[in-house]
Amino acid sequence: MTKPQLKRELGLLRATMLGVGGAISAGGFATIGYAAGLAGYAIVPVVLVIGFISLLTMLSYAELGTALPLAGGEYTFSKVAFGGFVSFLTGWFEWLSNMFYAALSAMGFAYAIAYLYPQVNIPFIAVLVVIIFAFVNLKGVKETGTAEAVITIIVLVILGVFVLGGWSYAQGTQVSHPPFPVGIIGIFTAASFLFDLYLGGEAVAASQAEIKNPGRNIPRAIVISGILLIALYTSVIAIAVGVVPPAVLMEQTSPIAFVAEQAMGPVGGILVTIGLAIAGLAATNEAIMAQSRVLYAMGRDGYLPKMLCKIHRHFSTPYIAVVVCAVFTALFTATGLVNFVVYAVNLGFIIGFSIVNLSLIKLRKTAPHLDRPFKVPLYPFMPLAGLATCAFLVFFIEPSVIILGLELSIVAVLVYYIRMVGYHRIRIALGGVSLGLGVFAAFAAYLLGTNSIVLPDVAPSVSTLIFGFLIFISIVEVLGGLLNIMASDK
Amino acid sequence: METRKTLLKIVGLMQTVIGGLSIVFAFLAFYNIFSIQTMLGTTVVDIGFYLWVFVIAGILSTISGLFLIYEQSRVGNHD
Numbered sequence: 001m002t003k004p005q006l007k008r009e010l011g012l013l014r015a016t017m018l019g020v021g022g023a024i025s026a027g028g029f030a031t032i033g034y035a036a037g038l039a040g041y042a043i044v045p046v047v048l049v050i051g052f053i054s055l056l057t058m059l060s061y062a063e064l065g066t067a068l069p070l071a072g073g074e075y076t077f078s079k080v081a082f083g084g085f086v087s088f089l090t091g092w093f094e095w096l097s098n099m100f101y102a103a104l105s106a107m108g109f110a111y112a113i114a115y116l117y118p119q120v121n122i123p124f125i126a127v128l129v130v131i132i133f134a135f136v137n138l139k140g141v142k143e144t145g146t147a148e149a150v151i152t153i154i155v156l157v158i159l160g161v162f163v164l165g166g167w168s169y170a171q172g173t174q175v176s177h178p179p180f181p182v183g184i185i186g187i188f189t190a191a192s193f194l195f196d197l198y199l200g201g202e203a204v205a206a207s208q209a210e211i212k213n214p215g216r217n218i219p220r221a222i223v224i225s226g227i228l229l230i231a232l233y234t235s236v237i238a239i240a241v242g243v244v245p246p247a248v249l250m251e252q253t254s255p256i257a258f259v260a261e262q263a264m265g266p267v268g269g270i271l272v273t274i275g276l277a278i279a280g281l282a283a284t285n286e287a288i289m290a291q292s293r294v295l296y297a298m299g300r301d302g303y304l305p306k307m308l309c310k311i312h313r314h315f316s317t318p319y320i321a322v323v324v325c326a327v328f329t330a331l332f333t334a335t336g337l338v339n340f341v342v343y344a345v346n347l348g349f350i351i352g353f354s355i356v357n358l359s360l361i362k363l364r365k366t367a368p369h370l371d372r373p374f375k376v377p378l379y380p381f382m383p384l385a386g387l388a389t390c391a392f393l394v395f396f397i398e399p400s401v402i403i404l405g406l407e408l409s410i411v412a413v414l415v416y417y418i419r420m421v422g423y424h425r426i427r428i429a430l431g432g433v434s435l436g437l438g439v440f441a442a443f444a445a446y447l448l449g450t451n452s453i454v455l456p457d458v459a460p461s462v463s464t465l466i467f468g469f470l471i472f473i474s475i476v477e478v479l480g481g482l483l484n485i486m487a488s489d490k
Numbered sequence: 491m492e493t494r495k496t497l498l499k500i501v502g503l504m505q506t507v508i509g510g511l512s513i514v515f516a517f518l519a520f521y522n523i524f525s526i527q528t529m530l531g532t533t534v535v536d537i538g539f540y541l542w543v544f545v546i547a548g549i550l551s552t553i554s555g556l557f558l559i560y561e562q563s564r565v566g567n568h569d
Contacts, residue, residue, distance in 0.1 A: 410546070414549070426557075430557060433554065434505070434554045437550070455529060455530060455531065456529070457525075457528055457531075476504045476505055476508060477505065479501045480501050480502070480504075480505040480551075480554050480555060481554070483498060483501055484554055484557060484558065
């Protein structure tokens with residue numbers, strides 16, 4: 001009996017729509033208003049420039065995606081180029097970024113629905129969307145790719161109507177404004193904030209193992225989707241700030257729907273809201289698919305439990321990876337923390353893009369004879385430019401998000417060593433940590449018992465209860481530590 | 491052997507629960523639910539640090555507890 005494998009079922013159209021659909025997110029459109037407030041009328045060139053910046057890295061994705069015929073995207077590239085902890089860290093951030101992106105897209109959908117029906121529970125709707133698309137992804141990639149293509153085409157048509165309607169409205173108005181009314185810092189901050197607009201092409205590379213004739217279709221799908229997105233976003237945002245000033249746009253919860261309502265009346269607002277809602281569905285679908293393929297690849301390579309790379313006998317999908325991704329995404333979506341998610345998505349993908357460019361440069365040196373159906377032109381200037389621009393944008397990300405990135409890196413180190421270091425040594429290390437926690441809890445109880453620390457606004461009876469609980473924790477942690485240290489090494 | 495198995499199971503479960511509660515408590519404190527920040531007399535600036543400490547401690551305690559539960563099942567299989 002043959003082992004079930006991923007099937008190559010996605011042609012050029014569906015692969016391109018995977019790239020476009022993954023990038024056209026309702027969450028992305030919701031953030032345009034805030035970015036317009038940061039950059040003013042310079043938002044139009046900002047969107048154009050970050051489009052070309054991301055295209056630089058997308059070309060690197062195209063070369064590596066065709067040269068390395070394995071699922072996993074950035075993770076697979078860095079595994080071949082660097083291996084070890086670097087590839088694990090890349091996969092870890094790729095998974096987290098896609099998880100945040102799926103959550104953001106589902107929330108974007110829920111906000112769009114809330115524009116039409118304000119009484120709906122936003123987190124509930126968003127979680128429901130995640131669950132539905134988890135089932136779609138469980139069923140099969142063919143269904144996923146077809147759903148993606150249909151949804152994306154509908155959204156493109158609606159956004160096309162928006163551009164035409166807005167353009168026709170803007171013809172009748174005379175707007176004069178300075179091109180760069182805000183400082184250069186505001187422009188760069190807007191660029192780092194909007195980086196997630198173009199995150200779609202990497203999904204094509206991540207689904208490499210399921211694309212027909214990858215040597216031909218992957219580069220074409222990535223480049224076509226990139227150019228389509230640049231044209232689409234630039235025209236949509238040019239129309240938006242042409243109809244409504246950036247300062248007003250910034251105050252809107254659904255800026256594009258607001259612009260459509262101004263230009264085309266209530267029908268326009270409703271039409272665009274429906275389009276954004278559908279876009280949220282497409283992006284959620286793509287992000288769930290991409291993150292499950294990353295977990296699949298990491299499980300296959302032993303960085304995460306092997307069960308994650310189990311393929312369903314009937315549907316040929318990595319069903320356990322899909323379920324795990326859906327659970328984490330649903331939990332995160334339930335929090336409803338939109339701004340936090342936008343920053344987290346951007347940081348994760350900026351790190352991922354940097355690693356892809358580094359992997360390309362490394363592999364050109366260490367594996368010059370690798371079969372490359374597509375090669376990045378103007379090497380090494382293109383990947384170096386992609387790398388430099390990504391590194392530059394990191395300086396304009398919120399400091400709190402950088403701290404979050406460091407914390408997630410620490411968790412990654414823990415997970416990596418738990419998987420890679422011998423079982424018995426981990427038990428001893430964890431035993432030591434538990435003993436430390438136990439001693440710390442005992443020390444905290446001592447300080448509380450001797451009134452060395454006082455909890456304001458806490459009744460003495462509650463303070464005694466906390467003291468007793470700390471003693472209990474201390475005993476459990478010390479016992480747990482001893483049991484782990486004394487564990488058998490067999 | 492049976493006593494050790496029971497001890498592993500109980501301590502493992504308690505460590506896992508304590509770890510989970512620690513993570514939940516960290517988020518309750520971070521978002522100041524039930525006015526926990528006021529009760530602890532902490533500042534908004536410090537709370538990020540407490541979040542970090544409680545989450546890491548919680549994860550470690552949970553992993554340690556899960557190892558003990560796994561060990562308990564292995565002891566059962568060997569018998």
